[in-house]
Amino acid sequence: MGSESSPKLPVIDFNKRKNPNNDNEWEGVKSQVHKALQDYGCFEALFDRVPLELLKSLFVVLKELFDLPLQTKQLNVSNTPFHGYVGQYPQVPLYESLGINDACISHKVETLEKTLWPQGNPSFSKSIQSFAEQVSELDEIVRKMILESLGVEKYMEEHMSSSSYTVRVMRYEGPQTEEAKLGITSHTDKNIITILHQLNEIQGLEVKTKDGEWITYHPLSPHSFVVMIGDAFHAWTNGRVYSTFHRVMMRGNEARYSVGLFSAPKEGHIVKTPEELVDEQHPLLFKPYNHQEFLKYFYTGLEAQTQKFGLKTFCGV
Numbered sequence: 504m505g506s507e508s509s510p511k512l513p514v515i516d517f518n519k520r521k522n523p524n525n526d527n528e529w530e531g532v533k534s535q536v537h538k539a540l541q542d543y544g545c546f547e548a549l550f551d552r553v554p555l556e557l558l559k560s561l562f563v564v565l566k567e568l569f570d571l572p573l574q575t576k577q578l579n580v581s582n583t584p585f586h587g588y589v590g591q592y593p594q595v596p597l598y599e600s601l602g603i604n605d606a607c608i609s610h611k612v613e614t615l616e617k618t619l620w621p622q623g624n625p626s627f628s629k630s631i632q633s634f635a636e637q638v639s640e641l642d643e644i645v646r647k648m649i650l651e652s653l654g655v656e657k658y659m660e661e662h663m664s665s666s667s668y669t670v671r672v673m674r675y676e677g678p679q680t681e682e683a684k685l686g687i688t689s690h691t692d693k694n695i696i697t698i699l700h701q702l703n704e705i706q707g708l709e710v711k712t713k714d715g716e717w718i719t720y721h722p723l724s725p726h727s728f729v730v731m732i733g734d735a736f737h738a739w740t741n742g743r744v745y746s747t748f749h750r751v752m753m754r755g756n757e758a759r760y761s762v763g764l765f766s767a768p769k770e771g772h773i774v775k776t777p778e779e780l781v782d783e784q785h786p787l788l789f790k791p792y793n794h795q796e797f798l799k800y801f802y803t804g805l806e807a808q809t810q811k812f813g814l815k816t817f818c819g820v
């Protein structure tokens with residue numbers, strides 16, 4: 504099958520300054536964002552406010568990080584499941600990742616830097632923090648556009664202040680064969696919004712459409728990011744935006760490196776759908792739930808092993 508007939512993710516250009524004061528420009532992009540997140544739960548964003556030099560230095564420092572001894576990487580622990588060092592799983596032997604919680608807060612990132620490199624590695628803290636700061640602009644724009652599209656922008660401040668940012672860095676070993684091997688199992692993200700960037704030329708991310716077809720992501724530009732809805736935003740919007748299943752499939756000899764910014768409800772926060780989003784046509788889908796408790800339930804039970812939509816079993820109405 505030629506690439507022309509292959510399905511593609513919607514592409515949305517954020518490169519002109521998207522400013523709420525320029526109504527036409529903002530409204531045009533907003534309706535594209537709303538449609539893409541309703542239909543696909545994700546899109547490819549062209550977003551050039553993250554300098555290429557920063558992405559290059561991030562790539563260099565991530566190679567150094569994953570080359571550290573396993574015992575050193577395992578020093579990055581977290582109370583929240585799937586937020587510290589993750590790897591060495593027999594089901595996904597190619598996968599390794601490391602989470603940097605509160606990635607916009609300098610002393611938190613610097614503490615992790617000193618844990619991983621007691622002699623220091625300022626390039627790590629600098630590039631992680633700059634990435635988080637710059638990409639969080641896009642996260643905020645997308646969240647504002649969705650709240651406005653749904654007529655619930657009055658919740659914007661509360662929505663932003665009840666969430667925090669984690670950066671997660673990923674490495675997928677090349678399987679040394681052209682036969683596709685699982686990099687990461689098909690899953691929906693559990694957080695609010697995920698913004699992913701592939702740091703080298705190695706493809707692998709695949710997104711499942713509502714029709715069950717897998718779309719392979721081929722970034723159009725070095726400024727491409729994938730913006731993806733997580734379960735917490737799906738629940739909060741009462742299903743108006745869709746959290747999509749995705750996975751990584753690896754081929755060939757070379758390792759794939761990617762990085763993501765994950766906005767998520769703060770520890771202890773209860774995700775509760777605003778009453779304005781519940782009516783006869785849109786009955787409540789999920790009862791209010793504690794995000795942290797859901798993560799514990801999901802990652803300690805059998806749910807994580809299956810392809811089921813765990814939030815439904817946890818708090819579906």
Ligand SMILES: O=C(O)CCC(=O)C(=O)O
Nearest residue numbers: 673692699708751761763
């Ligand atoms: O590496 C990627 O492109 C995808 C990673 C991913 O799906 C995740 O970390 O949740």
Ligand SMILES: [Fe+2]
Nearest residue numbers: 690691692749
């Ligand atoms: Fe994911």
